[in-house]
Amino acid sequence: MDQKMIKKYFAAALLGALIFFLGFISDKLVVDKLSDKKYVKKCLVERENSYIKPNDFSFINPLLDCGDVGNVSHQNINIIKTKVVQFIDEQKANGNITRMSVYFRDLNNGPWFGINEEEEFNPGSLLKVPKMIAVLKEADDDHLILEKNILVKGATSTFVQYFKPEVSLIFDQAYTIDELVRRMIIYSDNDAAAVLGQLLGSNILYKSYEDLGISVPTDGGYLTSVRNYGSFFRILFNASYLSNKYSEKSLRLLSEVTFDKALRVGVPQHVQVAHKFGERTDGGKKQLHDCGIIYVPDKPYLLCVMTRGYSFDTLASIIAQVSRIVYEGVEEKKVE
Template sequence: MKKINLNLWQISVIVIIAFGAGLIINYAWHSYYQNEKLSTGGDKPNKEVHQSGYKYISPLLECADVHDIRQNDLEKKIKEVINKNIEQGNIIYASLYFRDLNNGPWIGINEQEKFTPASLLKVPLMIAYLKLAEEQEQILNDRLTIENEVTSLSPNILPLKHVKTGQSYTIDDLLKYMIIYSDNAATGALIQHMDPEYLNRIYKDLGINVPNSDQTENFMNVKEYASFFRILYNASYLNREMSEKSLEILSQSQFDKGLKAGIPANITVSHKFGERIWLENKQLHDCGIIYLEKNPYLLCIMTRGNDFNKMSGVIRDLSATVYENFK
């Protein structure tokens, strides 16, 4: 049984998760974005053909050209909501990425603006562990003991449950604490247990350069982050079993003041939120897949502002706007 000391976990989180984020972002770019066109533009998007039979994933089989599905009305309404909330002082800035997961057309609003992902980067760390579990089946049953809890970088949105000092947990359980409750102590234990050489080996296998680990603030945009959910939904990086598992865990996320607040309670959402205070600026993000019956879609929203409650309200309103105009 391995004991985990979390005193230096902050440094490890920044370095190793940033590595994992760069790996998966670049992999997603190579896999999908070469032929992608903005749905509101003049080119035809690719029709994505998926295999059915799963609850959370839809493995990508092929792409074929279809007539352009325009989202001009939806894009206009999204911009109206964002501009209204900026004028009212509820947010300073917002970026949004929407994608129809059946047909592929997408909408981006300020999608190239860089943000600090914060706890959103717990998703690629989970992906790294599940990738390792494809090779080492028993690793998810390995147990780690929490030696001391995190005392710094405390979240502003407190987890409903968290790991306890002195108790041992399976890696599978720690992944759930990290994603479902966004528990930083569970994240720290998982980071310190992960072998950095394993991540570097994956980089080498895929021919991907390690990103600059010193760049810890405002280094990811909403479209880049959305790629994590696309590769999970399409089962194009993890195998189908692990892709399904990851989205099932994400569907249990306890944060319900953002994307989930804007849609009916009976609709499943696999998502992750992130929050950050940097100098005088706060950031709140929520990104995930909304499993609208027969027409699932991906929605990622990143915001800057001064009040987390107002920012979560804006994310809720944007989620509701997309749902009402897309259902």
């Protein structure tokens, strides 16, 4: 091998080693940065400074996501959590619930707490939120898809709802995809959801799960936790998956949900709530959940509550009381 070839191979080997070394150092720096308390503190300050003024958007606040900061030990967070834990224990002792999970997160600067936050439940109609996200992700690429008309020929869902839609689809009538999304969210219409599912197919509907690193649902057997499900509301609030336009549209629709027997009850009417409920019957046991964003002025927070018990009405009342405990805690002792 001549001298020129030796130099060429040597240079290539040196370059490869250099790239590997720089990649290794880069990965290490990223990991170190995410675990660096100074970085997290700086990140949180930048989040506060980037707050979008109300005139720009009403429901979203695209901020730098600093990830989970951890169970912050601020006294007011602990007071709220302690009260909720005591309430849950009382309800269990009285036989009103069998299981319950709660996830709270301050959406301004990230403090959070969870109670049985990793326990899994059947989400029921909560899955209509990621279905909406999947449809609007398509609209980000082609907004005309929302104007497409679909003829609804008859009932397509077999699930019986305890909390029935206030408005149902009229069969043998055409609806735009935009209207089907609206009815699916605001009225929790199962037929609207089923039509959208059939129209778009599982590849499109479940792409958002894959993009976000969340397991894809299977018919009837899908389980999720309050913390995992809360991710959908976080990505809408931060506009980190959909565009600002469609993140805002999503949360606006969720603020118009007609179901008002759980989270909504615990919050004064002047405070906006963008939320979605879900129900499921499994044998003799019921599951009822309500998750969403409560827009306390200058202090929006995410609250997700999932329950198991024997009466939907009782479970709704319990969720409402948890919502009230959290709201009063946030308002009386500001989470800072």
